[in-house]
Amino acid sequence: MTTTQTSAVTTPAAAPAPESPSLGSRRSPKKAALASFLGSTLEYYDFFIYGTAAALVFPALFFPEGNQVIATVGAFASFGVAYITRPLGGLVMGHFGDRVGRKRVLMYTLLIMGVASLAIGLLPTYGSIGVTATILLVIARLAQGFSAGAEAAGASSLTIEHSPEGRRGFFTSFVMSGYAAGMVLSTVVFIPISRLPEQALMTWGWRIPFLLSVVVLGVAFYVRTRLDETPVFEDQVEATGGKTTLPAADVLRYQGGDVLRVILMSAFSVMQTIFTVLGLSYATSTAGFERSDILTVNAVTIGLSMLVMPLAAATSDRIGRRPVLLMAMTGCALVLPCYFLALGSGNIWLVFAASLLLMTFLYSGFNGLWPSFFGELFASPVRYTGMAMGNQLGLVVAGFGPMIGAVLLTDGHYGWIPVAVFAAVVSLLAGLAVFFSRETAHTPITELGRPYLEAVAAAPAPARA
Incomplete structure (x- = not known):
């Protein structure tokens, strides 16, 4: 680690600088956390019901009969295509989120997701209208991806900017507690x-x-509709007179390195998609488990993570984001093979134990922290755009993880080993990105995004207009 990076990690350990009384009085951390929790619940409810349907029923409903492998890969590909439009959604909606406000944009993301999910539920199948059904399914899935690409970054930015100093990790972790709630809700239904x-x-x-x-x-x-805009954004608008530049151009110019780090760290979410989608398919089609048994295990272990994620995030508020993230990434890479071994054993209790360790405890150390850590890397004027751009580009790998895994799977008891190696390589790259990132847990919110702030402060006045 360079000298500059070492300083960036150790300096923030000091107590945060006092904040403006007016800034603190205008924050609504609990209301923001609830709004983000519910929005994330909707996003991941739709995520999980689509992933579950792709694993269990879509191969037969939206693809031609005759080749089960091709139909399964096609269904997983339809799951993954949403991750193509996620970066586009993050870029477009992030641009407006940094210019007109977090709250307004997040209202539109909810509507897009809701309409797309309703449309999927009303689609005719391949048996009724042929390949047109597949095309319509993909279009609706692309719309889901566009919405989801803006949701997480917007909800995280909104909650970070409403949270009190020293507790940003805790409050922002509820963005991904909604992930667990969406999983439980979808499984209770399915x-x-x-x-x-x-x-x-x-x-x-x-x-x-x-x-x-x-x-x-x-x-x-x-x-x-009952949540106020963030005070940080309101102060930003007042300071600039409402005049803004292009957030995407600014974030790439001043914080391109942070965008790259977020891309690599976000790819670690492949652990989640391998577990929830590929693991479900492998368990029911190869290992011989009942659908309802595996769905129950997934719901319980991910549901319990709702308790662990805030604890992990609160721990990171005290000791820093980086140590918790590195422990989580290393642990997941080591335990994923144990999960596949448990599936191969045919023992549902071994599967439950491996799932509990992998998703409830270890993955929660990443999932509870990334909403705060990624957002904290960027300055307020480019936070929504920078986080959305990096996060959603990295999630392309996660989105196609089940399809890549299905291609890598080989016959035999240990045919999952190439999948575990793939996940371990992604984990290594994500861990390196964490290692070379700045620690942000104890940095005052007005000082986050140091590269951007320093570059803009050093620029001539006309360049900042």
């Missing part, structure tokens, strides 16, 4: 659906989880 007779499941049963997303949308939208 478990009874998966137990329907095959005919009922394939005709109308699979549609119910998608149609129910409208309920989550309504609750989340109601809460967000």
Whole structure:
């Protein structure tokens, strides 16, 4: 680590500088955390029901019969295509989020996600209209990706900027507590659906989880309408007179290195998609487990992470983000092979134990921290754009993780080893990105995004207009 980086890690350990009384009095951390939690619940509810459907029913419903492997890879590819439009959604909506406000943009992301999910639940299948059904499915999935690409960065920026100093990690962790809530909610809905007779499941049963997303949308939208814009953004608008430049150009010019680090760290989310999508498919089609049993294990272990993520984030508020992230990434890379070994054993209790260690404890150390850490790397004028751009480009790897894993899988008891190696390589790159990042836990919010602040402060006045 360079001298500059060492200083960046150790200097913030001092107590945060006192903040403006007016800034603190205008914050609404609890309300922001709740709004972000509900929005994330909707996003990941839709994420999990699509991933579950892609693993269990979409190969038969939206792809031609005759080759199960091709149909499965096609279904996983339709899952992954959303990650192509996620960077676009992050770039477009992040641009407006940094220019017109976090709250306004987040209202639109909810609507796009809700409409797209409802559309999937109403689609005719391949048996009715042929390849047109597949095309419509992909279009709806692309819309989901566009919305999701803006949701996480916007919700994280909003919560960071409403949170008190020294507790940003804790409050912002509720963005991803919504991930766990979405998983539990989707599984609670899908478990009874998966137990329907095959005919009922394939005709109308699979549609119910998608149609129910409208309920989550309504609750989340109601809460967000009652949340104020962040005081940090309001002060930024007042200081600049409402005049802003191009956030994407600025963040790449001044904080391109941080965007790259976030890309590499975000790719670590491949652990989540391998577990929830590829693992589900492998467990039911190769290892011989019942659908409902694996769905129950996934729901319980990820649901429990709702308790662990805030604890991990609160720990990072005290000791720093980087140590917790590095421990989580190393642990996940080592435990993923144990998860596949447990699946191969045919023992559901071993699967539960491995899943508990992997997703409840270790992955929560990453999932509870990245919303605060990624956002804290960037200065306020480019925070939404910088975080969304880096996060969503990195998530392309995660989105196609199940498809890559399906291609890498080989026959035999240890056919999952190439998948574990792939995940370990991604984990190594993510860990290096964490190691060479600045520590941000104890840096006052007005001093976050040091490269941007220093470059803009040193620039001639006309360049900053």
